[in-house]
Amino acid sequence: MSIYDLLPGDIVHLAIGDQVPADGLFVSGFSVLIDESSLTGESEPVMVNAENPFMLSGTKLQDGSCKMMVTTVGMRTQWGKLMATLSEGGDDETPLQVKLNGVATIIGKIGLFFAIVTFAVLVQKMLGRKLLEGTHWSWSGDDALEMLEYFAVAVTIVVVAVPEGLPLAVTLSLAFAMKKMMNEKALVRHLAACETMGSATTICSDKTGTLTTNHMTVVKSCICMNIKEVSKAVVVNKEGKLEILGTPTETALLEFGLSLGGDFQAERNASKLVKVEPFNSTKKRMGVVLELPEGGLRAHCKGASEIILAACDKAINSNGEVVPLDEASINHLKATIDQFASEALRTLCIAYMELDNGFSADNPIPVSGYTCIGIVGDNINTAKAIARECGILTDEGIAIEGPDFREKSLEELHELIPKIQVMARSSPLDKHTLVKHLRTTFGEVVAVTGDGTNDAPALHEADIGLAMGIAGTEVAKESADVIILDDNFSTIVTVAKWGRSVYVNIQKFVQFQLTVNVVALIVNFSSACLTGEKTCVL
Known part of the structure; x- marks a missing residue:
């Protein structure tokens, strides 16, 4: 149905x-x-x-x-x-537009003031002259024409005061920046976004897929009692790209094995799968039983380090020999687990044991008597750890979880939001609420970076949304103002630099234009007031 x-x-x-x-x-x-x-x-x-x-x-x-x-x-x-x-709200004015509107209003008021004063001075001089001549009660067509000319002078002063080249200068500056940013791998979808990024006071960045690659990898291992940093080799298949299907943890371990020179297909074809016990949150482990090519059965298991290590009574030493697991070895492995955990790595222990030929698929896989192969650490990608590594989370900042954030009252939010640097486990609406408060309550110019559909509400609500071009979803791109074509966070810094450049360029043009206009205004006003002549400087 x-x-x-x-x-x-x-x-x-x-x-x-x-x-x-x-x-x-x-x-x-x-x-x-x-x-x-x-x-x-x-x-x-x-x-x-x-x-x-x-x-x-x-x-x-x-x-x-x-x-x-x-x-x-x-x-x-x-x-x-x-x-x-995504359908809420309209197109708000950019910070530059707001400031330019303010400047235009002030200039208009100044020009109008000087125009009224000039017109009043010229009319007063004309009335004074007619009073001296004794003809102030009689008005001719020439007098009306002279009054009209005075009005034209006043209008001219208003026109002179307004920098008429400003809209063209703004458009040209934005268009130039847009072209330059395209060369820097930033596609600008809305012209006004070029300068908005330069005015940004707060950047809210999504973590998964933006700050991180959204891909688990083994980054440290302790195999046969030796700790090694893992430098990932590039493994490709005949088509030029390797694609491994499965959960992120399984994928990370398979890639680790391939990087060590293992042949996954050969190993799978050589052995027969006898039994599989999938991972569950109660046991915190999973296991398989294989029938080896040379005969015999072997059980392999992996899971939470403390669980698997407790099930081991032997280990492989640095010479590749199976030795009893003594207290010194246990302490070494536990210290390794603690060290990996302190580096924001999630640890998994890998072990195996030889089984009797009498084992059948109906029997449960043993839970003890294993030989420890080693420990691997994969990226846990916790928000706080990543934020500290990126330099986002400081000692003064606050890290809060989405469920706690959405339960706070309006007064509590007003106190918390200026201090929040990390929001973990946040829903799309949590992100939207945070950005909305930053913009409306605190007057911040907010830039949001993201890649997923879950980031779309925040991207839409922000003053400027930046979506990832490669990993980003279509919904995120449609909601964004700028698309980062290379998915490189450093490109956002380039966008900010060009935004500030646009802002400075327009500032300089306004300074140049207003200098000319002020001189013209003063000359015109002075000439009209001091000499009574209808002089116009354009």
Whole structure:
């Protein structure tokens, strides 16, 4: 049936690969993994079960199957609210336009003042002359013509005061900057965005896919008791690009193995898979049993370091020999785990054990007696760790989580927002709320950078939105003012520099133009007031 026919209370059957059609609650099912990247931007799948039953429209089932009870449909769903924010608000004036309008208003008032004074002085002189001649009661056509000429002088002063070349200068400066920024890998979608970035006082950046590559990698390993930094080699297949499917953690480990010279297909073809126990949050481990080419069975397992290490009684030393796991080795491995964790790395322990030939697929995989191969650390990509590494989070700043942020009252937000430097686990509407408060309450000129659909509301709300051109979604690009074609955050600095350059150029032109106009105004006013002559300087 069509998703447009769904109503709250309906039960929907979902299987792997299906898109969740509405917001709902998990009723029953098994091994349900949900890809929420379209809403949250995070690539790590979320396990849905009775403890975490919430399912959101627009997300996809990455694994498992289930029944879901529909609770919300249409524009009331989280996806609907997300899309609704993209149609809010209109085109606000840029900071430069606001300032230029202010300058134009002041110039207009000054010009009008001098025009009125000049007209009054000239008329007073004419009346004084007629009074001396005794003809002030009689008016001729020549007198009316002279009065009209005085009015023309007043109008001329108003015209002289206004810098008529300013709109053209602004447009030319913006167009020049737009072309230069294109050469610097920044595509400007709206001309006014060229200068807005130069006026930005706050930059709100998405983390996943913008500050980070949204790709887990093994960056440190402790294999056979030796700690090594991992410099990732480029591994390509015959088509020129390697694509590994699976969860981010599995992908990172496979890439690590390939970078060490392993042959994944050869290993898989040589061994027969006997049993698989998938990872679950209770055991915090997963295991497989393989039938080796030379005969015999071997169990491999990986999982949380403290769990797997506790299941090991042997280890491989630096000479590649299997030795009993003594206290010194255990302390060394635990210290390694702590060291990796302090560097914002999530650690996984890898181990194996030889099994008796009597093992069958019906038997559970053993939970002890393993030989420790080593420990690997992959990027956990926690917001605070990344922010500290980038120099964003300081000792004075505040890191807050989205659920806490959205529960704060308006008064608390006014106190918190100036200090917030990191907002973790934030929803699209949390980002939108933060940007809106920064703009309206605190008068900041806000730039937002992002790549996902979840960033679109904030990109739309910001004074200037910058979307990633390669990794960015179409929704994000449509909501942005500038597209960073090379996905390089440093390009944003270039955009800011060109924005400030535009601002300085226009400032200099206004200075030059007003100098000419002020001189013309003073000469014209002085000539009219001192000599009574109708002199015009253009």
